[in-house]
Amino acid sequence: MFGLKMLSGRRLHAAAPELCDRLIRGEIGRRDFLQTMSWLGVSAASASVFASAVVGDALFPTAARAQEAPKRGGSLRFVCQIQEMTDPAAVSWIEASVVFRNTLEYLTLVDADNVSHPYLAESWTPSDDLKTWDFKLRSGVKWSNGDDFTAEDVAYTIKRWLAPESKSSNKTSFAAVTQVEIIGPLAIRLHLDRAILAIPEMLYAYNCPILHRKFDDMGADWPKNPIGTGPYELAEFAIGQKATFRRRAGYWGTEPYLDEIRFIDMGTSSAAHLAALSAGQVDILYRIGVSDLDLVKRLPNVQLLTGKAAQTIVMRMQVDQKPFDDIRVRKAVLLAADNQQMLELGYRGEGTVAADYHVAQVQPEYFPLPPVKRDIAQAKALLKEAGHPNGVDVTLMVGNTQGTWEQNTAQVLQQNCAEAGIRINLNVVPSTEYWPVWNKVPFGLTYWAHRPLAVQTLDLAYRSGAAWNETHLADKAFDAALDKAMAIVDVKQRSQAMEAVERILQDQAIMVQPFWSNKFTAISSKVRDYQQHPSDYFNLFKTWLA
């Protein structure tokens, strides 16, 4: 049908034809179409051919490159924090996954355009109700210790996430999984208690690498016993210093180009990172800050990469803490805030202005809501009504976890709010002191990383009693609206259902979410075929050095 093929070669998923119709009618875009098709197990190539026939060529073509034949060999130096990664499923930092990703692999691979591709899983087939998912695993994959990769490894890994004593955040995100069933030597079935569409994408989360079935028996310390299925093996590892990977023989997939990848921890000073890049001491920086842009643009042998992502900061208020337990105070803060000015001064205009409901334009289910209009008079009136005729004093905690632009943005909000009589006292602490209390302070500025789907973030951050619910919002109507949206396959319908979700968030006035910040990184001009990833899941298997 329509030339679309399932990766598994089985019958096309029931929801696929409807998606095709919507693409033809122009109700959904090419990107949303490809992403959803990939979740349903439709081959990305066939979906892409279909989409090209209907709406023309890719909207995000790969950047034009000179006709160069990739060169093999060489050692690439990558500046990145080297963190503790004893248990890859329990790490809470993406940097750690960028390091172990060279040895440990995932069931699926989500590319920079959010399309899911086969990886250790060759194909997947969801049931029509999206509650049973069959994964066919790749054959001929061997662990670096010579063992065969089998369904047992996958079942072991997933069960380990869900075990009662699990320390992995996957315990929450895969809570809907009720049973992991081995249905063949290379086939596995997941049983869910509710419909989830994005399972293939979720399996590429940074802490979802497939571990060897004997991981716990072998000491449960990955850097000490770094077995994996990937093309590289860990040669050296020291937290806070370095991690070196060397190419190994016997990889199942396409041989990568680089012989060696050296991750180097250069501390927290971005000036040192750029100086090292400029002097040719390193090749790729994990990321650079918005304040580094001007310098990078002046460096002759450096390429600047920019990308849009659904990453943001929220200056969120806890609904059960004084004075924010009064919604009128929270509303006054939102009415006083000037999101556009925060973007321009705090982030130098390098992003997209947001409207306080934490769903981004780049996310498929985005429904555009009008922003809260700035109205100082009304903010003052609300404050007066709430019993603060002379204004109110509040303390905003800022950890500068992503750089000083957090504190700059907060200073703009401080100016904005001062106009309405809300006197914000900034409490700036080092980031290592912010994270231990990020969900405890009444008023704090928290950075939220990109997630391909808005519902993933909302489920984690705003559902009643959710693990990372830092605002303490407990709204039954919101939970119900979110449940409804999460079960809808159709992008257009889902987006419509999101209207209610977004509106509740905005009306509850739990956060000033001023803008979506662009991502930047700087790499040496010698580096070829390195791509940014909205989630920072950088893959170096196609990268080579000129």
Next chain:
Amino acid sequence: MRRRMLPRLPVLFGALIVLLWVLCAVLAPWLAPFDPLHSLQPLVPPLSDAGAGRMFWLGTDMLGRDILSRLIFGARAVIVWAGFATATAYVIGIAGGLVAGFYRGHADRLLSFLANVVLSFPVLVLYILIITKVGASGFNIVLAVTFASAPAIFRIVRALALDLRERDFVLAAISQGETPLRIMVLDMLPNAAGPLIVDACLRLGYTTITIGVLGFLGLGLPPPTPDWGGMVNEGRPLAFAFPHLILFPCIAISSLMLGLSLLADGLRDGEQRPLKSTGTNLP
């Protein structure tokens, strides 16, 4: 000592710089062309027209605030916090030093030992211990500086007090039955004032730099307080593209430090009695 005009030049220069900054601090609201906390145009270079016949003499920072105005108001923050921190350190150091020097014996041994213990911490180690324990704020910086400097002041005062304790006028006062407190404060302290003022000038300068370093390490005064160290820290990432962001605050810190050092040198030259035991008897 020869009293020619020429050698006094550096001292006058130093005094002038210090006076200038003190005037800035006192008259900040009248001197500053703009509100130091208000955003105008971001990252304007120095000597730009601000419209309405006004100028951004030193440019603006990333949030569009006038740097000259922030420097002028920053003099307030620096002089208030550094001054406050130095003053509390002096109160404690002087009190301890006078007690140790007057009573000698066990009191002296105990206080000297405590001072030695604190002094054996490298100062930055001490700051990191304190600030990571209690968090960064103006008050905590005062606390940290007091804790770190008071023992050094204690040593100077103690050395002076031990010497003064043997002088005739003190012995006479004791024999006349004056209270120890009276003797310490009214008889001994004024005679120790000279070297202490010299040391205070230097210490005020170092406290200024210390607040700057703490700002640099992200442990300084909370924004948007326009303190010079914090301005350097905030502007540092952009400094390679917009040097004016940190050039002027650095000049401010360095000039105040320079002024205080030159002033201290001059005062020390004027000091009649060289202080053998303090090691600070530099020309």
Next chain:
Amino acid sequence: MKTPILARLVEIAGTMLAVSFIVYLVLEANSGDVAVKVLGPFSTEDQRALWMHQNGYDAPFLWRYLEWLARFAVGDWGMSTHYRVPVWQLLPERLGRTAMLAGATLVVMIPVSFSLGILAGMAKGSVADRIISFFCVATTSIPEFASSVFLAAIFVFWLGVLPGASSMTSGFAIRELVLPTLVLALYSAGYLARITRASMVEVMEAPYIRAAMMRGVPPARLVLGHALRNALVAPVTVIMLQIPWLLSGVIVVEVFFAYRGFGSLLYEAGLNSDIALIEACAMISVAVVLATQFLSDLIYAWLNPRLNRKTARADAAGIPSETPAAGAAP
């Protein structure tokens, strides 16, 4: 001669003991805090209680301190919670790196400071003296964080002649030492030159030099043959006292140039609340301070046998504490 040294050693031991108590009190008095820092913010109450029980944190504070002290004394310095290795594994390399940086700084700084100081002190009040003195005050007034930025701007980004990060990732590279050394030397050379000058001035005014001058001894011989030995007594002790500053006062420079030394280790330990590591670093810094003070006393006594020991002690020990540049320079 033996007894004062012994007494001094006892005093040092006492100070170390007091310091260890303070460090332990500040960092580990609140055992609940320690559990949170070791297990992370997402640990549950039960986990924390279990950890505290397993690690003996439910014992009275003094008992815990004594246990910790005993362990510390025999070299069991605990695990670093950030680096996940025993603390003693981290220290030798970091200390070595910082010692290298300190060594390089001293190699640059000493000849420069001595020459400038002697030149200025030989002829007090001359034009050379006044220029040098002003220059010394001026360089000491520029904080390291400022000179780091400006030197990096010039040599790394503008001229492009020096590497900007000094992590030594591909092994030892002398080029990577240049900028940090330059910043440190620039900041501290002025102070040492001033001490040298002061000492030189004092010696030049001493009767025996004046007498030699009257006899018509040529200035070069006068300085090299007669004045120098005595004039360098104070500066040499000051150098000893700057060593602790070069060990842990270099935090700013090490962080800025991503140099993996003791200073940046201490800074990272502080930022990550890595208690065992902070304890070890603090104890080492203090031990170095006390050791250099002790050595500086000995050197002073050796170079200057005319003075009786008591004055020597007061003089030498007085210098770091009361002149902020050595002790309190940030």
